[in-house]
Amino acid sequence: MLKRLLDMAAAVVALVVLSPVMLAVAMLVAMRLGRPVIFVQPRPGRDGRIFLLRKFRSMRDVDEASGLISDADRLTPFGRKLRSTSLDELPSLWNVLRGDMSVVGPRPLLVEYLPKYTPVQARRHEVRPGITGLAQVSGRNALSWEDKFALDVEYVDNRSLKLDARIIIATIRSVVAREGISAEGQATMTKFGEGDG
Template identity: 75%
Template sequence: MSARFRPYDVVKRGLDIVAAAVALVVLSPIIVATAVLVAVRLGRPVVFAQERPGKDGRIFTLYKFRSMRSVDEARGWVTDADRLTPFGVRLRSTSLDELPSLWNVLRGDMSVVGPRPLLVEYLERYSPEQARRHEVRPGITGLAQVTGRNAISWESKFAQDVRYVDRRSVGLDLRIVARTIGSVVKRDGISAEGHVTMTKFGEAHG
C-alpha cells in the first residue's frame, strides 16, 4: 500500500482533533501561566510565528511560545547563543514552548505525531528520499525526536522521519508519545554537541 495514504490517516485526524481540543482545555492554566512568564521574562510578542512547510510541502504558519530575546545588535544579542536565556533553555527543555502548536493540530496544519516541521529554506536541500517526510502532516513530536532529538545528525533525523512515514500506525504513535514524555522528563537531546540548539541543515558542523 502506498505510503501516501493509509486508512489510519483518517482515524488519526479524528484522534488529533480530540487530543488537541482536550489538551487546549485541560492545559489552559499552564498555557496562560507560560504566556505570562514569557511576557515578563522575554517581552512581547509572546507567541513566535513562522512559516513552515507542512504536508506535501504546503506552507502554513507555525505557532510556538517565544524562547529567545529579540535581535539587538547594540546589546550583542545576535546569535542563538546570545539570545537564548536560561529561562528560554528551561522552556525548551520542558517543551512548554510547543503548547501553542496544539492550535496548529486543531486547524489541520499538523498532527500530534509526525516529522517536525522545519524551515522553508530546507525544501530545496532535501534528497528525493528525505523529501518523503512531507508525505504526512508534520508533528509536535516524532520518531526522530524520541531517537535523539537535536543530538543526532540531520541524516539520522530524516531517516527516522521516512521510517515513520512508512510504518505509521496507532501503536507506533502511542509509543512515540510515551517516549516523548520520558524524554521531556529526562531532558534528553535538547541541543547538538557544541550548539545551543542545532546547526542548520546544509551548514558545516563545527
C-alpha cells in the same frame, strides 16, 4: 481519517486542560522576554504546503547593537528551561486542531530547507508534521541531520496508531529526562547544510 479525529480530540482536550498552564507560561514569557508572547513562523507542512507554526517565544529578539545575533546569545536561562520542558510547544496544539499538524509526525522545519532535501529526505512531507516524532524520541537535537531525516522517512513508511502511541509514551519519558535538547556544542541545532547533511 481516524488519526485526524484522534488528533482533533487530543488537541481540544489538551487545550482545555492545559489552558491554566498556557496562561501562566504566557505571563512568564511576557515578563522575561517581552512581547510578542507567541512566536509565529512559516513552516512547510504536508506536501510542502506552508502554514504558520505557533510556539511560545523562547529567545530574545535579534539586536546587532547589543551582540544578540546567534541562538546562543539570544537564548536566556528561562528560554532554555522552557525548551527543555517542551512547554514552548503548547501553542502548536492550535496547529493540530486546524489540521496543519498532527500530534505525531516529522517535525516541521524551516522553509529555506525545502530545496536542500534529496528526493528521499523530501518524503518526510508525505504526512502532516508533528509536535513530536520518531526522531525526537530517538535523540532530538543530539542527532545528525542525516539520522533525523532517515528516522522521518522510517516513520512515513511504518506509520500506524500503534507506533504513534509508542512515540507519545517515549516523548513523555524524553521530556522528563530532558534528553537531546541541543546538539553538542550548540545552543539549539546547527542549520541544515552547515557542516552536516
